[in-house]
Amino acid sequence: AQTVTQSQPEMSVQEAETVTLSCTYDTSESDxxxxxxxxxxxxxxxxxxxxxxxxQQNATENRFSVNxxxxxxxxxxxxxxxxxxxxxxxxxxxxxxxxxxxFGTGTSLTVIP
Amino acid sequence: DTGVSQNPRHKIxxxxxxxxxxxxxxxxxxxxxxxxxxxxxxxxxxxYFQNEAQLEKSRLLSDRFSAERPKGSFSTLEIQxxxxxxxxxxxxxxxxxxxxxxxHFGDGTRLSIL
Numbered sequence: 092a093q094t095v096t097q098s099q100p101e102m103s104v105q106e107a108e109t110v111t112l113s114c115t116y117d118t119s120e121s122d123x124x125x126x127x128x129x130x131x132x133x134x135x136x137x138x139x140x141x142x143x144x145x146x147q148q149n150a151t152e153n154r155f156s157v158n159x160x161x162x163x164x165x166x167x168x169x170x171x172x173x174x175x176x177x178x179x180x181x182x183x184x185x186x187x188x189x190x191x192x193x194f195g196t197g198t199s200l201t202v203i204p
Numbered sequence: 205d206t207g208v209s210q211n212p213r214h215k216i217x218x219x220x221x222x223x224x225x226x227x228x229x230x231x232x233x234x235x236x237x238x239x240x241x242x243x244x245x246x247x248x249x250x251x252y253f254q255n256e257a258q259l260e261k262s263r264l265l266s267d268r269f270s271a272e273r274p275k276g277s278f279s280t281l282e283i284q285x286x287x288x289x290x291x292x293x294x295x296x297x298x299x300x301x302x303x304x305x306x307x308h309f310g311d312g313t314r315l316s317i318l
Contacts, residue, residue, distance in 0.1 A: 095246075123303070124303050124304050126306065134311075135207075135208075135309050135310065135311055136247075136295070136297075136309040137309070138306040138307070141304065141306060143304060182246050182247075186303045190252070190259065190260050191249045191252075191260060191262070192237070192249060192307065193249070194239075194246030194247045194248070195246050196244070196245055196246050197244075197245070197246050
């Protein structure tokens with residue numbers, strides 16, 4: 092079975108600082124996609140950023156960027172200039188075997204004013 | 205784009221009862237997914253539809269669970285003879301076809317079994 096590991100259950104960051112959330116995954120697929128989703132407290136889950144595995148260039152969306160290391164099967168999320176609204180549970184997600192999406196257990200991010 | 209809508213938001217029922225949840229996806233999305241999320245965990249895939257066809261089912265989906273998407277629009281998830289372990293948040297998501305397509309999630313239905 093495909094697995095996604097987020098080894099940091101909780102993280103905190105000072106407002107305006109930078110934080111990196113880690114994710115490793117296991118897949119037998121050669122072509123796949125990776126995503127980070129954000130789930131604010133009691134709110135809908137929304138897409139933060141996505142990465143195509145065959146692209147070497149790391150994806151960037153405004154203050155969010157990824158460090159994708161395909162050989163190491165690592166997909167970390169960097170949040171720059173952290174804002175209070177970034178506080179949420181962050182899930183690393185892969186699409187793979189069986190046409191399914193696989194979610195990690197999540198990292199709860201606290202932003203300290 | 206009115207978003208993915210799920211009803212009800214909360215459902216409290218006694219063990220052994222049947223429950224049914226509804227999901228209305230974004231209209232132009234032909235894929236629809238059901239997930240179960242328990243406290244402190246990430247969503248677990250249950251099943252997905254492409255149009256009206258149910259293409260994948262997780263081994264988590266016991267025979268007490270059934271999902272339909274009769275006309276390729278809204279979907280229902282029914283749980284028969286509910287058990288304590290069924291208590292969870294049930295999330296629905298929809299997307300366009302394609303592995304790179306992001307999923308749009310609903311607010312979920314929280315099921316509590318007494």
